[in-house]
Structure formats: C-alpha cells, structure tokens
Amino acid sequence: MSDTSFPLVRILSRLSQRGSNVDRDELLSLFLDYVSELGFDLYPAQEEAILELLQWHHVILNTPTGSGKSLVAMALHFQALAENRVCYYTSPIKALANEKFFDLCETLGPENVGLMTGDGSVNRDAPIICCTAEILANRALREPDFPVDYVVMDEFHYYGDRERGMAWQIPLITLRDTVFLLMSATLGDVSEIAKRLDAYTDRQVSVITGAQRPVPLTFSYREAMTHETVQELFDSNEAPIYLVNFTQRACAEQAQALTSLSFLSKQERQQIAAELQSVRFDTPNGKELSRFLRAGIGIHHAGLLPKYRLTVEKLSQAGFLKVVSGTDSLGVGVNIPIRSVVFRQLCKFDGDRTAILTAREFHQIAGRAGRRGFDDHGLVVVQSPEHIAENRRLEAKRIKNPHLKNKLVNKKPPIKGYVPWDEKTFDRLREAPPEPLVPQFSVNHGMLIQVLQAYAHVPGGGYRRIVEIIQRAHLRDAEKRIQLRLAAKLFMSLRQVGVVQVEWEDNEPLRFVRVREDLQKDFSLHQALSLFLVEAVELIDPTTETHALDVLTLVESILENPTVVLLKQVDKLKGELVGKLKAEGVEYEERMEALERVEYPKPNAEFIYETFNLFAKGHPWVGAENIKPKSVARDMVERAVTFNEYVRDLGLARSEGVLLRYLTQVYKTCVQNVPETLRTEPFDDVISFLHTMIIRTDSSLIEEWERMMRGEIVRPKDRFQPPEPTSPTHLASDFKAFVRRIRNEMFMLLKSLSDRNWEDAVTCIRDDGDEPWTEKRFEQVMAPYFDAHAFIDVSPSARGTRNTEVQQQGEQCWSVLQRIIDPEGDEDWFIEGWIDLDLIRDQSEPLVSLRRIGS
CATH class of the missing domain: 3.10.450 (Nuclear Transport Factor 2; Chain: A,)
Structure with missing residues (x-):
C-alpha cells in the first residue's frame, strides 16, 4: 500500500526537514493543507491551541462537544511524527482507544500507530500509542526514563472521578519533560491545575476555552407528559430523540409507553425487519427489545447484552430509530446520532443519595444533542416533574368539566428517589459552568511497590520518589501530610513482612530500598489476588467430589461483585423464606427479623476468609475488602441452568449484560489464572460449560478478548458487518x-x-x-x-x-x-x-x- 493512502503521511513527505529542528511554520502550513483537504476551516480556539503546541506549551482545551478537539490532537500527533518524537493518546475506555487506533491508522499509517490496553498490545513501539489512562499512569510510575514527549488526555474531566481520577493526575506529576494536551467539553475552572502543572514542568500552560459550537443548542422547559413532548418533537422533525432516564427500569417503561405512538412508515418498518433478520433475540429481554425496535424505539443502558446494544447503535446510525430511551451513561465510545435530548428529570441517585444533577452532568448529557454535518441545531428539553404535568392536565379537565372538580384528585410527588426541581433549577444548570474538578489522589500498596521496584538501584530508593510524588500531588498541604503518613505506614508494613528490604553500605546513611525479587515487575492488585487463587487451589483436595465447584468458588471470590445479581439472589431467598415462615405460623416481627439476616450464598466462606487472612499477612497490600465469596457461576453450574433460565429465575431480564460480563470475567479468570497443572477433568468441564453458555448467549465479549490475546483487534465500524465465516477446522482443532x-x-x-x-x-x-x-x-x-x-x-x-x-x-x-x-x-x-x-x-x-x- 502506498503512502498516498494515508493523508498525513503523504503530506509529511513534503516536509523539507524532520527532527527536533523542524521548521514549525512549514509544519503548520502543511497541516493546514490537510485541514483544507478535509473541507474544514479551523475555529479560533483550534488555531490557538495548535500554535501553542508548536511552541511546546501545555494546552488545556475546554471547548464544546463537536468543536474539533480531535483535530487539535491530530495536529499534535502530526507534530510528533515530524519531530521524530513519541506521542500517547489516552482515553477513559478501551473501546474508545480501539476506535482512535483505527482512525489514526487510516490517517497516519498503521506502522506509525500502536495500541495498548489491559487485554494486550499491538505495535507497542510505534511513535503514536493509543491506550487507556491507567496504562499511561502505570508506565509513568514504573519506568524512570519513560520515553514520551507528548500526551493527549481525552475526556480529561475524568480527573475528578472518585474511582479513576488518580490515573489522570499521575502523569501530570511524574512526566516533567512531557507536553500535555488536556481536552474536555466540561472542565470548569482549571486554573489550579494549570498553576500546578506550570510549577512542576516549568513550561507555560495555555488554557483555551471557546463557546463557539458548530451546532448551536436551543433549550426549553416543558410542563407536559413525556409522550406528548416526544410526539411534538417528532412531528416538528426534531428526531432522533434521546430520552434520558436514570434507571434501567425507567428506560424500558418509557419505551413501552411510547409504543402507542406511530413513528415509522410502512417502508421503514419493512427495512427494520430486514435488518433484524440476522439478530437472535433469544434471551428473556430479547422479545421486548425486538418489539421496541420494530416500532422505531431503542433502549440503551449497561444492562443490555452487547449484541443488543450493538443492534441499537447500528439501527440508530442507519436512521431507523426515532427515539432511544437510555440512561445518562450514554457517553464516550457510544456513537448514536441525536438531534434532541429530553431530560425526564433533573435528579438522580448518586450512589449515596438522590440529588439534583451537577452542572457538569447536565452539560455532559445535553452536549450530545445536534450532529455536526447533519443538523443545523440541537435541542435540549427538560421535563417538569411528572406529577406537575399530570396536575396541570387535571386542572384543565376541571376547568372544562366543573362537575368533576371533586373527583379529580391531584397527584402527589414521589416519596422516594425524588428531589424537586423546577424551571429555576433548569435555568441555573443551563447557565452554570461545570464545577471545578476535585483532584483524586491516595497512596496504596500497588503504587508503592511499583515505584520501589523502578528505583531499586537509585540511592535512597523509590521511597524518596514516593515522597516527591506526594509533595507534587494536587492536594492541600494538610492532605499531603496525611498521604505522607499513609505512605510511611504502608512502607513499614511491607518491611515487616519482608517484601521490602532496606540495605546499608559501610555504615553510610540509607542507600538502597529493594523489593522482593519474586514480585513481578508489572505487579498489580489483580495479580496479587491471582497469586492467592493459585495458593488456595493447591489446598483443595483434587479427589473430592466438589473439587471443580470449590475451585470455581475461589475464582469468583477474587472478582468484583455483580451487585444487581446478588441483590436478586437475596430477593429470591427472602421470598422463599417468608413463604416458609408464614406456612409455619411465625409471627410478623420474627419474620422481619429473619429476613434481615438473609444474605446471598457464600460457599466455603469460612475456608476462604481464613486462607485469605493468612495470605494477607504476607501480602499486606491486599485488604479484607478484596476477597468476596459468592456463588453465581457456581450456582449456575451446580444447578445446571442455562443463561435464560437463570435470568428468568432471578428476574434479571433488564440486567442480562451485567450477568454476561460477570460470567465472561469468571471464564477468563479460570483460563488465565488457574494453572493447567492444577486443573482436573471436571474443572475443564466447568470451563467448557461456561464457554458454551457465553458464546451461545452472546459471543462478542469472548471473541474480542480472544482476538486481543492473539494480537488482533476489530475495527469499530466492522462490528456492524456480518461475522466472518468461521473456519470449520478451527472448531475441531482441539x-x-x-x-x-x-x-x-x-x-x-x-x-x-x-x-x-x-x-x-x-x-x-x-x-x-x-x-x-x-x-x-x-x-x-x-x-x-x-x-x-x-x-x-x-x-x-x-x-x-x-x-x-x-x-x-x-x-x-x-x-x-x-x-x-x-x-x-x-x-x-x-x-x-x-x-x-x-x-x-x-x-x-x-x-x-x-x-x-x-x-
């Protein structure tokens, strides 16, 4: 394939000189030629950002969705290639890193682009690398001379994420010689981040904001029933419409409520039917989804099976779905065309309590309205509380029919899961900028070990490096003191169990800190739990009848809990218990007390906890909260139930995707982390049972993982194509x-x-x-x-x-x-x-x- 297939490679060949002394004016001119070939003109914010990057200044780019931030990132990749430097692109999720990898391959040439995720890597020595934020953070900690000149951090608002935000901060306080491009549409005030980045790197930070949006948004507040608003928007040619819900149950309920409306012509219904011929709607949730899709209505949330979610995205991109009823989790990596966004409410449960949306959450969702190149505007509609709209409708009835005045009773607001909002709330969220990002930083054993390993041969060792990182962290002084004390405590615990050794030379002060050699260089908590798994499996007698099931229980105990599945297990057990207690004539108070004690099944819990506690004494970085006995996969194997039976039994139709992802993780852990030498024939049967169940339900997750393990990946747009024929000999090769x-x-x-x-x-x-x-x-x-x-x-x-x-x-x-x-x-x-x-x-x-x- 010639270089002419890759636009920027072809343009790069016209450069008179490459390397660190490249003529930056010439470089800018050539990139502007590329932009012209695309048929675009740069917005002022784009032009300013590119010019700042050419001066090797950091850039924090805070511009609206659709304003061309990706083109600025492309300019930095182009600049890196021209200068023979290395540029990393990071994203919050593997799917987006995968998508960006293919986009860059098509523009920069596959030999220049690599991919690194938790599942595997492709062309990892390429000058342009796409990866998740955690990959970059781990390399920054583990490699003292990590060779990265430029970093693009997409969706940088994740910096404030309570669970993952630290991965966005670590590079900023460890990669002193790197130029950063930090991008998001909802950053808020970043002056403190800019100040700290400038101080550490001694490099200017340019904060570039822009309100110019290619597709302007129109906002409105309506006191009407949801189906009335949707019908009005559809009749006004404002579809496709994304109906925002905050629970998976509400997604389905709203989709069902809209089936009474007519969105499709006869021809469109026939076209959808033809598109769905190859889709197997063969799970409990499948029939309902199929019915919605044939009415031009989609649903989209994390509980859907991947094959169903992909079908919704495919039909949406083809223009067949007029309404998608989904959760607020529709975010990065999901490409659904939307002209209008309709908020059904402005409050949601945030994990602790029900609260009004933050300005960032509101703008993040609202920003999905309007498609560049398709729409000349986007529409954001906020619904009043449902009882307000219903009472307004009742009042109109009372005025029209005075004799019904005493019969029509106003609807009351919900008792649970509700915080009132009104048009003033809407106006405040619309006008308010996103809240300042709150930095997330906490020292842990994994971070400590990685740094100690990386600096084992440096006088003073990695502990000095840990102290320096904490002192540079984006925290207040009091918070830094807390983290320094925590680091000292963790360090002492590692010394006490012999994981870390302090070596002295000739009565000199502290010189070296060594980490036990048997710890892998790429240590992680997951690997520590995997080590526990291997040690615990060795303690189980392979001749016992339940050996395979007991090993499976150990596998499940090191994995995260599928909370919704476990809650359904508890509900089922409570239902069975209350029926039994009633039949036995047990008093109500005693029944309630007994129900309070019900918990989900935890086979071999005593053995697992005791074994893990012994393991933790020698591995203090694992905590008691990291072992979680449960029985989901074991329950299915032991009772020999199919995926569909289990979904029906527990009422998991709206959470099929959660169950499938968990079973896939169990299968992968069985294959990867239980050594073949410790597997028995019955355990291999268990693995086969899980594999068969998963691929018969939805093969996409396992196929993606197996491809990554072989160093293969699938272009995102090819996911919509029919699967390639499987080689018959492949199935019988083993x-x-x-x-x-x-x-x-x-x-x-x-x-x-x-x-x-x-x-x-x-x-x-x-x-x-x-x-x-x-x-x-x-x-x-x-x-x-x-x-x-x-x-x-x-x-x-x-x-x-x-x-x-x-x-x-x-x-x-x-x-x-x-x-x-x-x-x-x-x-x-x-x-x-x-x-x-x-x-x-x-x-x-x-x-x-x-x-x-x-x-």
Whole structure:
C-alpha cells in the first residue's frame, strides 16, 4: 500500500526537514493543507491551541462537544511524527482507544500507530500509542526514563472521578519533560491545575476555552407528559430523540409507553425487519427489545447484552430509530446520532443519595444533542416533574368539566428517589459552568511497590520518589501530610513482612530500598489476588467430589461483585423464606427479623476468609475488602441452568449484560489464572460449560478478548458487518474441547426437555432441513416419554462422558448420540444428531442438527 493512502503521511513527505529542528511554520502550513483537504476551516480556539503546541506549551482545551478537539490532537500527533518524537493518546475506555487506533491508522499509517490496553498490545513501539489512562499512569510510575514527549488526555474531566481520577493526575506529576494536551467539553475552572502543572514542568500552560459550537443548542422547559413532548418533537422533525432516564427500569417503561405512538412508515418498518433478520433475540429481554425496535424505539443502558446494544447503535446510525430511551451513561465510545435530548428529570441517585444533577452532568448529557454535518441545531428539553404535568392536565379537565372538580384528585410527588426541581433549577444548570474538578489522589500498596521496584538501584530508593510524588500531588498541604503518613505506614508494613528490604553500605546513611525479587515487575492488585487463587487451589483436595465447584468458588471470590445479581439472589431467598415462615405460623416481627439476616450464598466462606487472612499477612497490600465469596457461576453450574433460565429465575431480564460480563470475567479468570497443572477433568468441564453458555448467549465479549490475546483487534465500524465465516477446522482443532462443547450443548437440550421448556429447546439445535424442530414438534415427540416418566435425570452422574457419543463420519462430519436417563436409571430413550462443520458460519451457532428423539 502506498503512502498516498494515508493523508498525513503523504503530506509529511513534503516536509523539507524532520527532527527536533523542524521548521514549525512549514509544519503548520502543511497541516493546514490537510485541514483544507478535509473541507474544514479551523475555529479560533483550534488555531490557538495548535500554535501553542508548536511552541511546546501545555494546552488545556475546554471547548464544546463537536468543536474539533480531535483535530487539535491530530495536529499534535502530526507534530510528533515530524519531530521524530513519541506521542500517547489516552482515553477513559478501551473501546474508545480501539476506535482512535483505527482512525489514526487510516490517517497516519498503521506502522506509525500502536495500541495498548489491559487485554494486550499491538505495535507497542510505534511513535503514536493509543491506550487507556491507567496504562499511561502505570508506565509513568514504573519506568524512570519513560520515553514520551507528548500526551493527549481525552475526556480529561475524568480527573475528578472518585474511582479513576488518580490515573489522570499521575502523569501530570511524574512526566516533567512531557507536553500535555488536556481536552474536555466540561472542565470548569482549571486554573489550579494549570498553576500546578506550570510549577512542576516549568513550561507555560495555555488554557483555551471557546463557546463557539458548530451546532448551536436551543433549550426549553416543558410542563407536559413525556409522550406528548416526544410526539411534538417528532412531528416538528426534531428526531432522533434521546430520552434520558436514570434507571434501567425507567428506560424500558418509557419505551413501552411510547409504543402507542406511530413513528415509522410502512417502508421503514419493512427495512427494520430486514435488518433484524440476522439478530437472535433469544434471551428473556430479547422479545421486548425486538418489539421496541420494530416500532422505531431503542433502549440503551449497561444492562443490555452487547449484541443488543450493538443492534441499537447500528439501527440508530442507519436512521431507523426515532427515539432511544437510555440512561445518562450514554457517553464516550457510544456513537448514536441525536438531534434532541429530553431530560425526564433533573435528579438522580448518586450512589449515596438522590440529588439534583451537577452542572457538569447536565452539560455532559445535553452536549450530545445536534450532529455536526447533519443538523443545523440541537435541542435540549427538560421535563417538569411528572406529577406537575399530570396536575396541570387535571386542572384543565376541571376547568372544562366543573362537575368533576371533586373527583379529580391531584397527584402527589414521589416519596422516594425524588428531589424537586423546577424551571429555576433548569435555568441555573443551563447557565452554570461545570464545577471545578476535585483532584483524586491516595497512596496504596500497588503504587508503592511499583515505584520501589523502578528505583531499586537509585540511592535512597523509590521511597524518596514516593515522597516527591506526594509533595507534587494536587492536594492541600494538610492532605499531603496525611498521604505522607499513609505512605510511611504502608512502607513499614511491607518491611515487616519482608517484601521490602532496606540495605546499608559501610555504615553510610540509607542507600538502597529493594523489593522482593519474586514480585513481578508489572505487579498489580489483580495479580496479587491471582497469586492467592493459585495458593488456595493447591489446598483443595483434587479427589473430592466438589473439587471443580470449590475451585470455581475461589475464582469468583477474587472478582468484583455483580451487585444487581446478588441483590436478586437475596430477593429470591427472602421470598422463599417468608413463604416458609408464614406456612409455619411465625409471627410478623420474627419474620422481619429473619429476613434481615438473609444474605446471598457464600460457599466455603469460612475456608476462604481464613486462607485469605493468612495470605494477607504476607501480602499486606491486599485488604479484607478484596476477597468476596459468592456463588453465581457456581450456582449456575451446580444447578445446571442455562443463561435464560437463570435470568428468568432471578428476574434479571433488564440486567442480562451485567450477568454476561460477570460470567465472561469468571471464564477468563479460570483460563488465565488457574494453572493447567492444577486443573482436573471436571474443572475443564466447568470451563467448557461456561464457554458454551457465553458464546451461545452472546459471543462478542469472548471473541474480542480472544482476538486481543492473539494480537488482533476489530475495527469499530466492522462490528456492524456480518461475522466472518468461521473456519470449520478451527472448531475441531482441539478435539477434547470440541467434544466438551457438544456434551454441553446436548445437556442444555436435555435440561430444556426435562423442564418441558420447548421454546429454549428450539434454540439449542441448528435449524436445518425441510422439517424444522418447532416447539410443537418437540412437545409431540416427547409426549410418550413423559406419559411414562415424570422427568429426565439431569444430575451430575447423568451428565457423565459415557452418555454422549461423538463419532467422526467424514472430514468435517460427526454423528452424535445422547442417552436420556429416566428416573429409574434406564437408557431406553436417546437423541440422535449430526454435525457438519461446513455449515457452521458463526461459532455462536449451535453445532448439532437433530435427526430424531426416541427409543
């Protein structure tokens, strides 16, 4: 491929001289040629920012959404290439780093761009690197001579994020010789950040703000019902509309309420139906979502399965969805076209209490309205509280019908989850600038060890470096003293357990601080928990019947809690308990006391806590809060339930994505962190069970991870394309894993048949031939069996390997025989099927085609 394929590479070739002495006037002229080729003119704020960067000044760019901040970043990447320097681009999420990687590859050439995320890296020695903020922060701590000349920090308002903000601050107080470009649309007052950055780097900081927005916004406040506002906006050609909710439940409820409105023409409905033909809506939430989409309404929140979220984004970009009812989490990395943003309310639960939105939150969401290149304006509408709009409607009825005056009772405001707002609240948020960013900084064991390792051979060691970092932190003096005392306490704890050693030479003062050599150079808390996992697995007797499940419990204990799933487990247990206590005649007060003591299942909790406490004595950087016994994956394996069954059982339809992400994390941890030498055949079966369940539900998460592990990534826009055909030989290349998957698929079919869940049974097999296996056909074929037997045995013994026979019949063909065990232990019935890998085009499809079920 020639350089002409990459615009800035072609333009760069016209540069008379490259390197640190490059002619900056010539460099600017060439970049302006590139901007002209794009058909743009620079806004004043863009031009000022680029000129400041050419002077090697830091730039804090605080301009509205759509004002071309990415073009300024591109100018800095171009400048880095021209000067033969290194430039890092950081983002809050891997998806955005991935997207930026491909954008830069297309403009700067793939040989010049690399990608680094927690899952893997591509071309990591390239001069331009895309990564998450945490990757940059960790390298800044671990590498004393970290070679980075320029850093672009996108979405810099994350600097104030309580959980992750420290990753945005660390580079600013460790990379003294680096030029920074800090960008966001909602920064607020950054004078203190600029002052501290100037003082540390001795380099000028230019704060550039601009109110000029390519697509101007119009704001309005309405006392009307939501469906009335949406209908009016649609009739006024103000769609697509993003309806902002603050709970996943509200997203679905509002979408349902809007289905009574007509948004689509007959042709559009047909086009949507054609687009959805290849989408499997085969989970409990799928049918509802499918119905919404066919009405031109989407929903978007973190609880959706990735395949559903991707479908919503695809239909939105194609212009088929007129309304998307989503949460306020619609942010970076999500490309949904929006002309109008409608706030249903101005209060939300912030993790501690229900409160009015901050100005930053309001502007961040409102800024999504209006698409550059598509809209000449964006519209932001704020709804009054629902009871206000309803009471206004009732008052109009009373005026029109005086005889109904005493019958029409005003609606009261909600008792919970509500803080009142009105038009004055709206005006204040609209006019207020974003609040100043609050710096986040706290020393921890992981940070301490990384720095001590990096400076082990420097007199004074890394502890002196830690003190310097704390003294440069963006904190008040009193807060710095607190952090210095904390660092000393953590350092002493590491010395006490022998992780850190202080070495003296010839009665000289303190010279070196050494970290125990067996700690990996890329130490992290996750790796420490992984080490605990390995040590704890070694303590479990592999001959016990529950060994595989106990190992799975250990895996779950080192992972973050899927809170919504655990809460649903508690709800179910409470429901079962209250029914039992009522039947036993237990008094109300005693029932309530008993319900207060209910918690989610924690198998082997005593063993896990005791083992972890012993481990923590030698590894003080792990705290008691980092071990979390629970049983989600174990519960599913132990009860042999499918994903759909578990979702229905706990009522998780609106949180399917949460459950899938958690199961994927469990699977990845099993594969990555349980050594093969400690795995047993039953545990490999557990891994296969999880893998089969995940890819049959939604294969995108595992496929993305497996590609990253192989050094491959998928261009974001290609996610919308049909999947590439899977090589038939690939599925059977690991024959043991292939057979395990077949056994798991057949068992899922057996489980569905045993539960007489014909709908799920249909999804367990391939739809081949002229006589498809429908729900009715399954019911008819199984009727004789259930006339003679109460159920199908799906116990662990019935799931044994001997009950599934797989025999190769050709190069790509296998026959499958699955025995059906009846309650008496007889094997008179069986399932016959076949597999033709030449027919498999997507590994998420079922493998087995059904021939017959009978005796």
